[in-house]
Amino acid sequence: xxxxxxxxxxxxxxxxxxxxxxxxxSDGHGGWLDTRGNFVAxxxxxxxxxxxxxxxxxxxxxPAQQKRAQAEPxxxxxxxxxxATSKQAEKEGEGSQTSGESTETLTVAFGxxxxxxxxxxxxxxxxxxxxxxxxxKIYPSxxxxxxxxxxxxxxxxxxxxxxxxxxxxxxxxxDEMRSIFNVLTTADxxxxxxxxxxVGSDRQAEFENLATKYNGELYDFEEIRVISAGVRDADAExxxxxxxxxxxxxxxxxxxxxxxxxTPKELDDGDTQALFDAVRAGMGVKKKKAEVxxxxxxxxxxxxRGLREQYVNGLIYRLGDIVESLHTGLVGKIIRRGTxxxxxxxxxxxxxxxxxxxxxxxxxxxxxxxxRVPGKPNTLEGTGGYTKNAMAATGTSSIKNFINxxxxxxx
Numbered sequence: 001x002x003x004x005x006x007x008x009x010x011x012x013x014x015x016x017x018x019x020x021x022x023x024x025x026s027d028g029h030g031g032w033l034d035t036r037g038n039f040v041a042x043x044x045x046x047x048x049x050x051x052x053x054x055x056x057x058x059x060x061x062x063p064a065q066q067k068r069a070q071a072e073p074x075x076x077x078x079x080x081x082x083x084a085t086s087k088q089a090e091k092e093g094e095g096s097q098t099s100g101e102s103t104e105t106l107t108v109a110f111g112x113x114x115x116x117x118x119x120x121x122x123x124x125x126x127x128x129x130x131x132x133x134x135x136x137k138i139y140p141s142x143x144x145x146x147x148x149x150x151x152x153x154x155x156x157x158x159x160x161x162x163x164x165x166x167x168x169x170x171x172x173x174x175d176e177m178r179s180i181f182n183v184l185t186t187a188d189x190x191x192x193x194x195x196x197x198x199v200g201s202d203r204q205a206e207f208e209n210l211a212t213k214y215n216g217e218l219y220d221f222e223e224i225r226v227i228s229a230g231v232r233d234a235d236a237e238x239x240x241x242x243x244x245x246x247x248x249x250x251x252x253x254x255x256x257x258x259x260x261x262x263t264p265k266e267l268d269d270g271d272t273q274a275l276f277d278a279v280r281a282g283m284g285v286k287k288k289k290a291e292v293x294x295x296x297x298x299x300x301x302x303x304x305r306g307l308r309e310q311y312v313n314g315l316i317y318r319l320g321d322i323v324e325s326l327h328t329g330l331v332g333k334i335i336r337r338g339t340x341x342x343x344x345x346x347x348x349x350x351x352x353x354x355x356x357x358x359x360x361x362x363x364x365x366x367x368x369x370x371x372r373v374p375g376k377p378n379t380l381e382g383t384g385g386y387t388k389n390a391m392a393a394t395g396t397s398s399i400k401n402f403i404n405x406x407x408x409x410x411x
Contacts, residue, residue, distance in 0.1 A: 015043040034189055106187050107131035107196040109138045110180050112244065112326055114149045115279050116160045117262045119242035124167050126229035127198040135192075138171045141329050142178045148326065148360050150248070150282025159275055163267050179329030181218055181350075184211065188219035195221050201228040203327050210328060210352060245300075251279045300357040308340070311356050317342060323359040325352060331362050 016026070024032040024041065032041040042049050109127040113120055127136055140157055143149045151159075153173065161168045177183050180197070187195055199207050208226040215224055242262045250258040256276055263272050300307045310316045317323060317334060323344060324331045330352050332344030341355050377389050391397070 015047050038189070103134035104192060105131075105134045105194040105196065106190075106192040107134065107136045107198060108183055108187070109136075109198045110183055110329070111139075111141065111199075112143060112149060113140045113156055113160055114143070114151050114244055115247050115275060116156065116163055117242045117244055117247055118163075118239050118264045119262070120160075121164060121264060122239060123198065123200065123229045124164055126227070127196075128167075130196045130198050130225075130227050136167075136170045137183075138167060139174070139177045139183050140171065141326075142175060143324060143326070143329065143360070144282075145360060146282060146284045148248070150279045152282075155278060159267070159271075162271060163264050165266060179331075180207065180210065181214070181328075181330070184219045184221075188221065193221065194223040195225070197224070197226045198229055199226065199327075201231045204228045206327060206353075210330075214350065248279065248283065251276060251283060251285060254285075304357065307357060311340075316361075317356060317359070322362040323354070324362045325354045326358050326360060327354070328352065 015032075019026070019032050019041070024034060027033055027039070030043040031039055032043070034040045107127055107130050109123055111120070111123065124138065127138065138160075140153060140160065141149075142153050144152050153175070157171055157173045160171050164171070177186070184195065195211075197207055197211060204226055211224050211226060215221055247259055247262045250256075250262070256273070259276050260269070260272055263275070267275070317337065319334055319337060321334050322331065323334060323342065325344075330344075330346055330350070332346040332350075332352060334342050335345050336343035341353055342359060343351065343353055344359075345351050
């Protein structure tokens with residue numbers, strides 16, 4: 001039986017602190033379980049040591065396979081006509097595609113798609129090619145704000161499925177997938193051995209750094225490949241140069257023709273007009289342009305001078321401010337301001353770097369739910385969810401505003 005001091009030391013160990021960050025639960029015997037109840041790590045020398053699930057699985061399966069091979073007598077191959085053989089192979093191939101069993105490699109595309117454009121079709125096509133017939137999942141980010149993310153996730157995904165019907169089953173609407181870390185930890189829990197992450201060429205280095213840096217700590221894959229969907233020329237015409245920034249600029253300029261050129265033919269004029277109106281409403285664009293945010297806020301790529309002036313003068317992205325990466329979905333506090341980049345740290349002490357054009361101020365003051373994500377309570381002050389948690393912790397059933405009735409009567 002463990003003494004009080006043993007429990008105290010275990011609670012304060014580096015292993016328990018790391019496990020808390022990863023939302024792991026102790027089994028009471030030095031082991032750790034994930035959210036699905038799977039045994040994933042042990043405590044050794046005060047640190048977490050993750051179980052090599054792939055190796056264990058292969059070792060468990062190999063003896064059984066060998067025994068079956070030894071026990072089963074080898075049957076002589078039957079002679080079949082070439083035509084029959086090809087038909088049989090074709091039939092078996094069809095069966096394997098519809099078996100429903102998960103593959104060993106998952107290909108993911110994680111992006112804002114706000115709004116979705118014809119240019120995003122190139123990204124999805126590259127992701128499909130990289131998947132090579134194995135599992136493909138497309139995760140639109142959950143960010144929403146009037147400047148750079150005018151569409152809410154549900155509306156955005158609804159339009160994506162209309163614009164890219166070929167990928168309707170691959171586009172995932174999951175509120176828990178708020179960052180690339182959420183996507184990778186979930187894929188690991190689901191048993192995938194390798195992951196392909198398909199991104200634009202300008203984001204490849206950022207994803208490679210983050211994804212590989214925490215492999216073996218937050219998740220454990222045999223291989224992580226970050227694949228470029230190709231170089232995009234922002235000045236090019238048509239699909240090659242189309243971007244969500246251009247689409248938001250078209251809305252700001254009230255230029256429906258330019259906006260229409262950024263949507264695929266699968267979206268008819270009526271739906272395109274509805275999307276245009278939805279983006280305009282989300283951005284708060286009214287009759288007067290003066291009421292709209294400045295260009296550097298909506299499409300910083302088209303007003304980098306304005307963005308830099310705000311940054312150099314210390315008007316935006318100050319030390320201690322909370323920002324969200326537009327590429328990875330990570331949220332963190334600014335701890336260092338570079339010439340044109342920021343070094344940030346998440347609440348879980350994970351560090352990430354972003355260019356100033358690729359972040360936004362994090363203002364999630366409308367969160368009414370008690371749990372931000374499963375296992376993590378909402379601690380964002382000023383939100384309804386935070387108030388509900390505080391009431392639950394103190395046993396408060398209702399809150400009444402205090403009014404000095406005596407003073408009211410006297411006045």
